[in-house]
Amino acid sequence: MVDDRDDSGLPNERSRSFGRGSPGARGSRNMIQPDAVAKPPSRSTSVRNPFIVAGNAIFVILMLLAIGGYFGLRQFTTPGPLTAAKTVYVPKGSGRDEIADTLEREGVITGATTFTTGIFLLGRGKDLRAGEYAFQPNVSMYDVMKTMLEGKVIQHALTIPEGLTSQAIIDKLNQDDLLTGDAPPVPPEGSLLPDTYNYERGTTRSAMVRRMQDEQKQTVEEIWKQRAPNLPLKSPAEMVTLASIVEKETGQADERPHVASVFVNRLQKNMRLQSDPTVIYGMVGGKGRLDPTQKIDTSWKSPFNTYTNAGLPPSPIANPGRAAMEAAASPLATKDLYFVADGSGGHAFAATLDEHNKNVTRWRQLQQQGGDATPAPVADPPATPAPAVAPAPAAIPAPVGPAAA
Incomplete structure (x- = not known):
C-alpha cells in the first residue's frame, strides 16, 4: 500500500495538487494562461473631426499651389525667348487660348499654358485686347500681358490729300491692305475730310468712311460759325x-x-x-x-x-x-x-x-520761253489748258484763271 505521506509524515503536496477538483488544480490552470495585453489608446475625437481633416487637406493643397505658383511666377516674369523685335497680329475676336497659341507660335512666349494660367490667376483673362503689337527682345510673359491689357497696338497712318474726289478716296481705301471689309457706296462729294488718320490694323473701311464724315461735319460746323x-x-x-x-x-x-x-x-x-x-x-x-x-x-x-x-x-x-x-x-x-x-x-x-x-x-x-507757266501741282491734277484771252462778251467775263484741278 502506498502512503501519500512523505517522510516527515505530512501529506504529499505534489500528489494533492493533481487531485480532481482540488484548489491546486484550479491554480495550475490560472498559471498557464497568458497575461492580458493592454488595449491601445483610443484616438482623440478631435483628430477624427472632419473640419480638421479638411483643413489639413487644404493646407497641403495650398502648400503645393504656393510652390507651383512660385515657380510659375518666376517663369511668368523671367525674360522670354524672343531674340529680336517682332510684330505680331492677333485677329479681333480671338479668345484667351487663341491669343496664347498665337504668341507661342510666333516665339514671343515659351508656353501657352503657363501664359493662360498666369493671366487667369491674375483675373485678367478676358481683358486682353486683340490687335497688332510690337514686342521687344526677351519680353516676359508679364510684360506681354501688360502691353495687351493697355491696348498698345501699332498705329498706322492713312493720308487723304486735299482735293480728292469721293470716288478717289474710296479707291484709296480699297488699296490699303491693312483695312478690312468692303467699302460703302461712294459718299456725296465734299462729305469727307481730307487729313491724316491713324488707325489700327483690321479697322474696317466703313469705319474709316464714317470717321471722315464725322470729322468733316464737325469741321464744317466750326468754320461756318466763324465765317x-x-x-x-x-x-x-x-x-x-x-x-x-x-x-x-x-x-x-x-x-x-x-x-x-x-x-x-x-x-x-x-x-x-x-x-x-x-x-x-x-x-x-x-x-x-x-x-x-x-x-x-x-x-x-x-x-x-x-x-x-x-x-x-x-x-x-x-x-x-x-x-x-x-x-x-x-x-x-x-x-x-x-x-x-x-x-x-x-x-x-x-x-x-x-x-x-x-x-x-x-x-x-x-x-x-519755256518757263514754268503751270499752277502749283495739287492732288489728282487733270490736264492744264491755256486760258482764253479777254475780252469776252459782257455776259461771260474773261476766264478767272487756268485749270488747276
Whole structure:
C-alpha cells in the first residue's frame, strides 16, 4: 500500500495538487494562461473631426499651389525667348487660348499654358485686347500681358490729300491692305475730310468712311460759325462747294484766301465763276482725270459748267481740306476778279479786265520761253489748258484763271 505521506509524515503536496477538483488544480490552470495585453489608446475625437481633416487637406493643397505658383511666377516674369523685335497680329475676336497659341507660335512666349494660367490667376483673362503689337527682345510673359491689357497696338497712318474726289478716296481705301471689309457706296462729294488718320490694323473701311464724315461735319460746323459777315453764301453746303473750287484752283496754302476772294467778289457781282475745274468735273463725272489729249470744252453741257451757268455748281467738285474751307468762309478783302498763272507756281491777280489781259500776255510769253507757266501741282491734277484771252462778251467775263484741278 502506498502512503501519500512523505517522510516527515505530512501529506504529499505534489500528489494533492493533481487531485480532481482540488484548489491546486484550479491554480495550475490560472498559471498557464497568458497575461492580458493592454488595449491601445483610443484616438482623440478631435483628430477624427472632419473640419480638421479638411483643413489639413487644404493646407497641403495650398502648400503645393504656393510652390507651383512660385515657380510659375518666376517663369511668368523671367525674360522670354524672343531674340529680336517682332510684330505680331492677333485677329479681333480671338479668345484667351487663341491669343496664347498665337504668341507661342510666333516665339514671343515659351508656353501657352503657363501664359493662360498666369493671366487667369491674375483675373485678367478676358481683358486682353486683340490687335497688332510690337514686342521687344526677351519680353516676359508679364510684360506681354501688360502691353495687351493697355491696348498698345501699332498705329498706322492713312493720308487723304486735299482735293480728292469721293470716288478717289474710296479707291484709296480699297488699296490699303491693312483695312478690312468692303467699302460703302461712294459718299456725296465734299462729305469727307481730307487729313491724316491713324488707325489700327483690321479697322474696317466703313469705319474709316464714317470717321471722315464725322470729322468733316464737325469741321464744317466750326468754320461756318466763324465765317465773315456779308458772304454771298447761304449755307454750310455752299461754303463747302466754294471751298472745293478754291482747293482745285491752287495748291499754294497762302493763295487760298486770295483765290476765294476772287470767287466771292464774282458772286457778289453776279458774274459767272468761269472755273475750269468745274468744267472738268462735269466732263469726267468726278471719276477720274481728264484725258491729256482732251481739251477743256467750256461749252460742255453740264450743271457744273460755271462758264455757262451762273452761281455755284450744284455740289462740291472735290473734298476740300480745312484750310480751303477757312479761306472760303473768311476770304481776303480784295477787289480782284481775275487770276492767271504767273510762272512761279502761283498766280497773278487783277481787279480789272485790262490788267488781267496783261497778266495773261506775260504768262503766254513765259510759255514761249519755256518757263514754268503751270499752277502749283495739287492732288489728282487733270490736264492744264491755256486760258482764253479777254475780252469776252459782257455776259461771260474773261476766264478767272487756268485749270488747276
